[in-house]
Amino acid sequence: MFKWREIYSCNIEEVDNQHKRLLEIGSDLSNLVRNKDGIDRYDEIMEHLGELKNYTIYHFNSEEELMEKYGYEGLDEHKKAHRNFIDKINEIHCKDIDEDQRGVTMEILIFIADWIENHILKDDHRYKDFLNEKGVF
Secondary structure (H helix, E strand, C coil), X not given: CCCCCXXXXXXXXXXXXXXXXXXXXXXXXXXXXXXXXXXXXXXXXXXXXXXXXXXXXXHHHHHHHHHHHCCCCCHHHHHHHHHHHHHHHHHHHCCCCCCCHHHHHHHHHHHHHHHHHHHHHHHHHHHHHHHHHCCCC
């Protein structure tokens, strides 16, 4: 589910590399859910969730700066989608993850998978051609 596929590419190396890293974090979380050894994974889940949040903020800022630099018209709408993502991560972070580690981690994974399908493959691809025409690759 979290393997890089060429269809995800925005044809912008920096953005693609950041998306690849986000997929790696999703894969790490997925591996935790699949591991059914009965060991408490709270610390690992929290570590990955924190990394997801921090790296996502870094990625969003980078992406927004690029769009702003070249005058992308859909920037405000894109920023709103980014804020919604961070709000959802914060909402999940506030849940009692310790009591339902598997359930909350599954919620995160479903959310990330949906984000890939509906944000990266749609919203991010809207700026792809615009930035490529400006010479950004």
